[in-house]
Amino acid sequence: MAGYEKYNALDVIGPDDQGIVTIQLVGPGLHAIGADAHRELVQIWLDVAADDRVRAVLIRGEGEQAYSSGGSFDVVEEITATWEARQRVMREARELVRNLIECPVPVIAAVNGPASGAGLVTVALADITVAGRNAKIVDGHVRLGVAAGDHAALAWPMLTSMAKVKYYLLTNEILRGEEAERIGMVSVCVDDDQVQQTARAIAERVAGGSRSAIAATKYALNNWYRQNFPLLDASLAHEFLGFSGPDVVEGVASHREKRSPNFQ
Numbered sequence: 001m002a003g004y005e006k007y008n009a010l011d012v013i014g015p016d017d018q019g020i021v022t023i024q025l026v027g028p029g030l031h032a033i034g035a036d037a038h039r040e041l042v043q044i045w046l047d048v049a050a051d052d053r054v055r056a057v058l059i060r061g062e063g064e065q066a067y068s069s070g071g072s073f074d075v076v077e078e079i080t081a082t083w084e085a086r087q088r089v090m091r092e093a094r095e096l097v098r099n100l101i102e103c104p105v106p107v108i109a110a111v112n113g114p115a116s117g118a119g120l121v122t123v124a125l126a127d128i129t130v131a132g133r134n135a136k137i138v139d140g141h142v143r144l145g146v147a148a149g150d151h152a153a154l155a156w157p158m159l160t161s162m163a164k165v166k167y168y169l170l171t172n173e174i175l176r177g178e179e180a181e182r183i184g185m186v187s188v189c190v191d192d193d194q195v196q197q198t199a200r201a202i203a204e205r206v207a208g209g210s211r212s213a214i215a216a217t218k219y220a221l222n223n224w225y226r227q228n229f230p231l232l233d234a235s236l237a238h239e240f241l242g243f244s245g246p247d248v249v250e251g252v253a254s255h256r257e258k259r260s261p262n263f264q
Contacts, residue, residue, distance in 0.1 A: 003047075009037035010044060011062060019055030019207050020200075021048060025119055030066035033118040035075050041122070042092050045099035055207040057103075058199055059122050060110040064192070067109075070117020070140060076252055079243045090240045093118075097151050097232055100125045101222045104215035106206045110199035111135045111177070112192060117150070124155040124185070125225075127218060128206075130199040132192035135177035137185065141239065143172040144255070145247030145263065149239025154232040158224055160184045 004012040004021070011024035023044060025031040033041070048054050061067040078085045100107070100122065109126035114136045123129055123137065131137070139156075141148040148169045156165040160183045168175055181189035190198050206214060242248055247263050254261035 007040050007044065009034060010040045012044065015051070015053045015055075018204055019053055020203050021051075021054050021057050023057060023059040024062045025060070025068045026062045027072075029072065030069035030114055031061045031119065032069050032072040033075070034072045035078070038071070038075065038089065038092055038096075038118060041118070042095045042099060045096075045103040048105050049103045054105050055211060056203045057105055057107045058110060058203045059107060059126065060196065060199065061112065061119075064112045064196065066113035067111045067115035067123065067135070068117070068119025069114050070119055073252060073255065076144070076243075076248070079240070080248055080252070086240050086243055090236055093121075093150055093239075094232065094236055096121055097125065097154065098229075101225050104218065106203075106214055106218060108199050108203045108206070110195050111137070111186070112195050114138070116140050121151045124151055124159065128188070128199075128202055129186040130188045130190060130195055130202065131177035131180055131186040132195045133177045133189060134192050135180065135186075135189075135195075137175040137177075137180055138172055139169055140172060142170060143251065143261065145245070145249075145251030145261065146240075146242030147235060147238035149235040151232070153235035154225060154228055156185070158228075 011026050013022040015021045027034060027037060048057055075089065079089050107126045109123050109129040111123055111129060111131040112135060115123045116138050117140055120137065120139060139148050139152050152169055164183050167173065175185060177189045180186045188198065250261050250263055
């Protein structure tokens with residue numbers, strides 16, 4: 001039986017009497033994903049998969065102001081500084097995507113406010129995603145000066161069209177909740193103050209369903225992702241090559257100085 005008390009960078013609650021585990025993204029800077037949280041996001045899906053008590057997972061940001069602003073700049077600067085950090089975080093990024101895809105338990109994401117970077121992986125790869133009308137979905141990799149890795153090349157074209165994917169990934173335009181639902185990036189869009197209760201109701205519904213039938217359906221559908229894993233590996237390789245280049249230095253500096261980047 002999984003012991004969730006070992007998680008410190010994530011707030012893991014449950015499973016409750018309906019078999020629902022709630023994972024809350026917590027931390028400074030709109031729940032930025034630090035090194036510990038990134039590592040725990042990799043492991044939690046393995047523990048959930050091994051826990052027979054769990055029938056559904058609800059993942060959200062603490063409170064209702066933000067889902068996650070993405071990877072912390074401390075982690076980004078560590079990656080740019082050392083080969084060892086690049087290798088570690090690239091391996092974790094690959095395992096995060098794969099572990100989410102392989103987890104047999106249905107995952108419901110509840111998105112209020114910003115969802116970006118490392119936190120966006122769980123939004124795109126959740127089985128059902130509920131977004132508020134004013135949710136702000138943005139993949140910030142290109143704005144940072146690196147290729148859109150993590151999950152984007154694998155997941156986004158499956159959720160929407162190549163034309164929309166290229167527009168949002170290449171421009172870093174913010175994708176609002178209503179438009180995200182319209183183009184297929186999220187399952188459901190509701191008023192911001194209805195996000196959490198809607199996601200909870202969906203979690204309860206799937207938790208009460210046939211465990212074996214839901215797991216088998218999820219497994220079969222996720223073969224669309226499995227057959228395209230080479231896309232994930234290629235995008236990660238390009239992303240982490242970029243972390244050793246000059247553009248990411250300017251990208252991080254422009255974020256910290258709250259200005260537009262000046263890529264040469």
